[in-house]
Amino acid sequence: MIEFKDVTKRYMTKTALRDVNLKLDKGKIIGLVGLNGAGKSTTMKLIAGLINPSKGSVELDGEKVTRRIASKVSYLSELDEYYSFYTVQQTIDFFATQFPDFNKEKAEEIRAYMNLDANTKVKHLSKGNRGRLKIILTLSREVPVLLMDEPLSGLDPLVRDSIVKGLITFVDTEKQLVLLSTHQIMEVEMILDEVIAIKDGELVDHRNVEELRYDEQKGILEWMSSIYE
Amino acid sequence: MTDTFQSSQPIYLQLADRLNRQIVSGELKPGDKLPSVRETAVSSKVNPNTVQRTYRELEASGIVESRRGQGTFVTENEDILLSIREKLKQEQIQNFIQVMHDMGYQNEEITKGLQTYLEGDTADD
Numbered sequence: 445m446i447e448f449k450d451v452t453k454r455y456m457t458k459t460a461l462r463d464v465n466l467k468l469d470k471g472k473i474i475g476l477v478g479l480n481g482a483g484k485s486t487t488m489k490l491i492a493g494l495i496n497p498s499k500g501s502v503e504l505d506g507e508k509v510t511r512r513i514a515s516k517v518s519y520l521s522e523l524d525e526y527y528s529f530y531t532v533q534q535t536i537d538f539f540a541t542q543f544p545d546f547n548k549e550k551a552e553e554i555r556a557y558m559n560l561d562a563n564t565k566v567k568h569l570s571k572g573n574r575g576r577l578k579i580i581l582t583l584s585r586e587v588p589v590l591l592m593d594e595p596l597s598g599l600d601p602l603v604r605d606s607i608v609k610g611l612i613t614f615v616d617t618e619k620q621l622v623l624l625s626t627h628q629i630m631e632v633e634m635i636l637d638e639v640i641a642i643k644d645g646e647l648v649d650h651r652n653v654e655e656l657r658y659d660e661q662k663g664i665l666e667w668m669s670s671i672y673e
Numbered sequence: 674m675t676d677t678f679q680s681s682q683p684i685y686l687q688l689a690d691r692l693n694r695q696i697v698s699g700e701l702k703p704g705d706k707l708p709s710v711r712e713t714a715v716s717s718k719v720n721p722n723t724v725q726r727t728y729r730e731l732e733a734s735g736i737v738e739s740r741r742g743q744g745t746f747v748t749e750n751e752d753i754l755l756s757i758r759e760k761l762k763q764e765q766i767q768n769f770i771q772v773m774h775d776m777g778y779q780n781e782e783i784t785k786g787l788q789t790y791l792e793g794d795t796a797d798d
Contacts, residue, residue, distance in 0.1 A: 609718065612711075612714045612715050612719075613715055617722050634678060634680075634718055634720065635719065635720045636720065637720060637722055654723065657683045657684070663679075663680025666680075666681065
């Protein structure tokens, strides 16, 4: 469904990704791991069409990715970029006007599930609740690809737990592909179908997690330490 | 159902094991409906694809049956239930004996120890 062919991405003199070949299938929850600066966000942004490869191509369903891919991709950025003077409800309503695939009933369902008050202003939300709002906005779009850049980072364990449960409950694992980057391996260990390791801009390994357990009796953490040590 | 799995063993097998035990112990009875894939995924906090695979495996072993549009049910076939019961027993005994042998216990010691333990157990009741 998503295919990287010999993708290299350079920023000025720095090479963020080098000769990456990658195939991702729908119906999977895929983790993207690597140290800071390894190229995780660059990989996400290439799929979202926010940046273009310096060399090679990124395709979604056989079509070259451009900025217009936004109609098929829901992208949760590491940054908070919402209007702080809106309430939670107004933010949801605003998103519904921006994306025709936005399912407002689903947003309401996830908001209730996450126990997030609809009338609180975004600027008054705690960091954890802003994290929850991002999840609501990302999962409410009915698109084939969900990209989540560090959805768990900097959040306390209870919020991380509610986000993981939210993913299990609201992602359509038959039709959607989820690619999420994270440092919180423990939290996502049990929900990933596949895991991809990036190191210094290169793709080092791409594994089916259950096969990894079956073939090598290794969990993701052990597998990672064998790669990064 | 607790949500701790060993990260170094396939989750679908651990989950299948767990369900087999619930069936053998009677926690899940013949003819009972299993929770939906999504419900099990949420309650045990694992990927729905993994639960799907577990259900497929259990179905292949005959211990559960899926009925179109209705869900997955524990089999009412006595022969299958008995054979799973026997299989789990054998597995446990095998594991136990393996550990005892690894620590250097002889069969006579093990048998005697077991007998004493089990008798003590009944005396306590």
